[in-house]
Amino acid sequence: MEKQLDYDSVTNKLSQHGVIVDGAEIHGILCGMLCGGMSLTDQKWLEALSETVNQDESFSEPVVFTLTTLFNQTCQQLLEPEFALNLLLPEDHAPINDRGAALINWVQGFMLGFGLHQQDLVKCSDDVKEALEDFSDISRMEEPMDADEESEKALFEVEEYVKISAILCFSELGQSLLDDQKEKPSIH
DSSP: OOOOOOHHHHHHHHHHTTOOSOHHHHHHHHHHHHHTTOOTTOTTHHHHHHHHHSTTOOOOHHHHHHHHHHHHHHHHHHHOTTOOOOOOOOOTTSOHHHHHHHHHHHHHHHHHHHHHHOOOGGGSOHHHHHHHHHHHHHHTOOOOOOSSHHHHHHHHHHHHHHHHHHHHHHHHHOOOGGGGOSSOOOOO
């Protein structure tokens, strides 16, 4: 199995090739598209990413490889039954404000990706609507955090909430691999 990508390697690869977003935002967009109902086999996700984060320019081969790997890992994690989704964020030893800013970028990316595939919130459960409202609040947070135990605990709790909320959206709106079958088997 391939090595799980991390925030720094994805962010560095994007930066080296002139893509102006970090790994957290890219991962958030991918998760948002998948959790908003994009089919796991939909190959238009790369085009949507180039439109939203790369001024509609094609990505270089190394970036396409990294993004494809990230997409595949994200799909795998979302399909795991044990809440296996790992948000692509800086390591725990990074400064708390860097981690907080990356979480905000992730949430903003998620909302963008989600909006690309789910405009009809009427059908969504109250839990999904509440999670999206909370995401909207999180995306606007600007307060710098103190590097203390209380702030660490608060950030951890927000990260866990975001992760569980994304999984909730996927379980309600995400497409299973079975839904991707073009022809339903007919019974004769």
